[in-house]
Amino acid sequence: MTFKSAKPLSAGIGLGCYFWLALSTLLSGALYPSLAVGTACQIPLTLSCDAGLLAGFAGCLAAARSNGGAFGTPVLTSGSHAPNTVAPPFLLACTTSAAILLRTGMLFDEAAVPMILGDALLGASLAAAGYLWWLAFSDKAPRDALLQVVRALLGASIAFVALSLMPRGILLLGACLVAPVAMGLGLAAQLGEPRAGASDLPCDDDADHHSGDADNTAQAECFAPASAPLPRVLSLSIIISVFVADLLLSLFPVSLFSEASPLFAPLTGDPAAAALGNLTEPALIAALLIALFSGAALLLEERGHLRLPLVCSVGFFAVAVGFVTFPYHLPGGAPISVAEAGRVIILVFIIMALLRYYQDCPPRAWLIPLARLACLCALAMTVADVLVMTLYLNPALDLFDFTNRTIFGGAGVLVLVALLLGPMPHVYEIVRRGATCRPSAAEDDVENIGEGTEDAPTAALLQHEDLAEAHLDAFAQAHRLSPREREILGLISKGRDVPYIEQELVLSKSTVKTHIRHIYEKCEVSSRQALIDLLQSHPEN
Structure with a gap:
């Protein structure tokens, strides 16, 4: 042996x-x-x-x-x-x-x-x-x-x-x-x-993280x-x-x-x-x-x-x-x-x-x-x-x-x-x-709120993580979102899931889900993917 x-x-x-x-x-x-x-x-x-x-x-x-x-x-x-x-x-x-x-x-x-x-x-x-x-x-x-x-x-x-x-x-x-x-x-x-595959595990893509980083420091942060x-x-x-x-x-x-x-x-x-x-x-x-x-x-x-x-x-x-x-x-x-x-x-x-x-x-x-x-x-x-x-x-x-x-x-x-x-x-x-651990598998705890919820967002979600604050403000104003809903929308645009939003904003899970439901209703969408698509299609001011 x-x-x-x-x-x-x-x-x-x-x-x-x-x-x-x-x-x-x-x-x-x-x-x-x-x-x-x-x-x-x-x-x-x-x-x-x-x-x-x-x-x-x-x-x-x-x-x-x-x-x-x-x-x-x-x-x-x-x-x-x-x-x-x-x-x-x-x-x-x-x-x-x-x-x-x-x-x-x-x-x-x-x-x-x-x-x-x-x-x-x-x-x-x-x-x-x-x-x-x-x-x-x-x-x-x-x-x-x-x-x-x-x-x-x-x-x-x-x-x-x-x-x-x-x-x-x-x-x-x-x-x-x-x-x-x-x-x-x-x-x-x-x-x-x-x-097995430890170096290939995906990371959360924050706004200041670039996919091209390959040095040890970036890997440790990952x-x-x-x-x-x-x-x-x-x-x-x-x-x-x-x-x-x-x-x-x-x-x-x-x-x-x-x-x-x-x-x-x-x-x-x-x-x-x-x-x-x-x-x-x-x-x-x-x-x-x-x-x-x-x-x-x-x-x-x-x-x-x-x-x-x-x-x-x-x-x-x-x-x-x-x-x-x-x-x-x-x-x-x-x-x-x-x-x-x-x-x-x-x-x-x-x-x-x-x-x-x-x-x-x-x-x-x-x-x-x-x-x-x-x-x-x-x-x-x-x-x-x-x-x-x-x-x-x-x-x-x-x-x-x-x-x-x-x-x-x-x-x-x-x-x-x-x-x-x-x-x-x-x-x-x-x-x-199970737990939602990655933006690329982002059907989070708000899934099934609407009839048409999709299993995963498109690659455009990651491409638009750095949407300008002005663009988000204009979108929120056009759809009459409250300040808290605007804040949650910003996190959603970066691929954050419900547990992350709970911790970031110090809110309960039910409160976060209620705010997301209201965002869906005001924007007349039924899924996270539809909301991201609508946000991307909103004209720049």
Whole structure:
């Protein structure tokens, strides 16, 4: 096997190790120093990992905004800058190893402070690694990227069960050394591949940009992270989904390593047995459900039958089932297992939605919006954790009371159902349409306002980007356009889409669409192309 042919295998193993580390962080009590220390720090541990996620994603956002930092360079170039490609994965591998050493008590004594710091550092390193994997997917078709994610998740869930049955020393060796190194090598291999067609990706043609520029400076400006922001309904739906799922899982914690397991009791001969090796019954059920979902999703996606609504519904249904049955305290903590699996499936839904939304966009279009969304989701999870900590510290509220659990669980399920039945159908439609990233593919979010809307403008759109302001003023006066409509017309004449106009003028999407509709009505046209043609044909004054 040649080195070149080994790269895809290395990337797949690295992604699988990343998911295995994530599942171990969520499900395995073996990554804590001891039951006593873990139980004593349950409340701060509720917050530490999510706070680390927020810090990690904030760092990624800062790097993306800098346009040229370690996170942006590998994607925005042809991959020839080896130091920039290798350094971030290597640094993340070292950080992950150090975080697990702290969390497990192997670096210092089995004390609370190192464990909490290690938990936060592990969250930050996993967040940064996740963002790097997004960069690695930037040149892949959505279907190929999703297949790679599902395969890695399937392998990680099976490996989690197998390794949890081994001695704790082997498990910790894999978590501290093997998995971080494999993750780093996989990221380096994936990011080090030449970005297919990266130099040919189109740019936004601003008024001062000339198509004849071919030097490196112009190319760097071309790839500055331009904005193809996520629609508000998509962003809010994702953030609320993450917030509610995290809130419910934090409100009703069931220990993953302290409850007697009716499943393991016959195997161990001990009625009070809580685990088989390092594997607990809740962790086993969650891992098996994730493996079952991944296997089914892999088969469906390979046949082109995996649909976004199906993944979303399965994830929400699993979370709802977990919390409807939770107050009954079934033996072994099965409800929390189902809910944890549902949260992972919701994550797959989010990955699937974002991959398909940005499927026709270059990396510059989603570099900053995705990092911003990740920060908001991590912030929502942190807020949920703070809320849970406040409730736990309130002596007047007993969250272990059956009635309180039923009320909180029922309220959370109602929110999930409202999300599923409310904005989600609109989200599916937004994802189906995808993002508008280029003037040359400029059927933007105002498409279908009129009956005759065309799919793309003609080349004359780009040729007339530098229309004189006087010509635009004369056209606006002749058609009785308001000052705001005149302003929006100027942006349309330069090929700007609705998301760009929203940000530029600080207006809501509905307001921009209303103004464009009024422009169409006053100019008696039904499409962007017709408006551009009318503007071009207007006599000069």
